[in-house]
Amino acid sequence: MSGLDPSQMTNLQLVLKKREAELRSLLATDDEPALATPRMQDIQISASDNAVERTLHDLATETAEHDAAELTAVHLALTKFQAGTYGVCELCGEEIGFSRLNALPEARLCIACQTRIEKAK
Template sequence: MNQAQLALLRSQLEQRRDELLGQSDMALACGRDLPVSEVETSPADKATVRLLNDLALEAAGHNVSQLRTIRHALAKFDDGSYGECEECGNPIGFSRLQARPEARLCITCQTRAEKR
C-alpha cells in the first residue's frame, strides 16, 4: 500500500474511534446507568423496560468491543505491522481494508477461521 492509502485508512479508523468515544461520553453525560428507568406499571411495561435496558447494555458492550479492535488496529500503524495478516503474515488487500479498516486477517485466513 502507498502512503496515501495508509493515511486514508488511518483517518477512517480515527474517525470511527472518535465516534465511539463520543457515544460513550454522551452515555456518561446522561448520568444514568440504564436508558429507561423502571416505574410502577403493568407487568408488560416492566418487561418492555427490561428488554430496552438489556438492548442498551448489549449495544454498549458492542461499542466497547469495537473500540478495543480499532485501538488495536491504530497501534499497528505505530509498530509498522498495519495491513499484515496476523495469522499468515501476508498483506491484507487494500479493498478489504477499505471495507473493514480494522481487519486483522486476510481473506483466506478469515474464511478459514469462519469455517472452524
C-alpha cells in the first residue's frame, strides 16, 4: 500500500473519477468539424481546401486517440484503488510520491523509474 494518507487518497480518487467522466463525455461526442455541407459537396473544392480538411480530420483523430489512451490510464489507476496498489510503482514496488500523483494522478511509475526509462530512450 502507498504511504498516502486517507484524505490524499480520497482527493486523488475524486480527481481521477472526474477526469474519467470528462474523457468519457469527450469520446462520446463527435467533435469533428462538419466542413462540407451537402450543398457544398456539389461545389468543386480546391486542393488547399482539401488539405485543410485532411489536416483537421487528422488532428481530430489524433486527439481522440490521445483521449482514449488517457482514459485507459485513468481507468487502470482507479482499479488500483480497489486492489490496494494505487500509489505503488509498477517497476520497483516503491511508493510514488504525493507530489507526483498530485500532478499526474494516473502515474504508474515513481520518478526514479520514469527517469531511467526516459534516459534509456
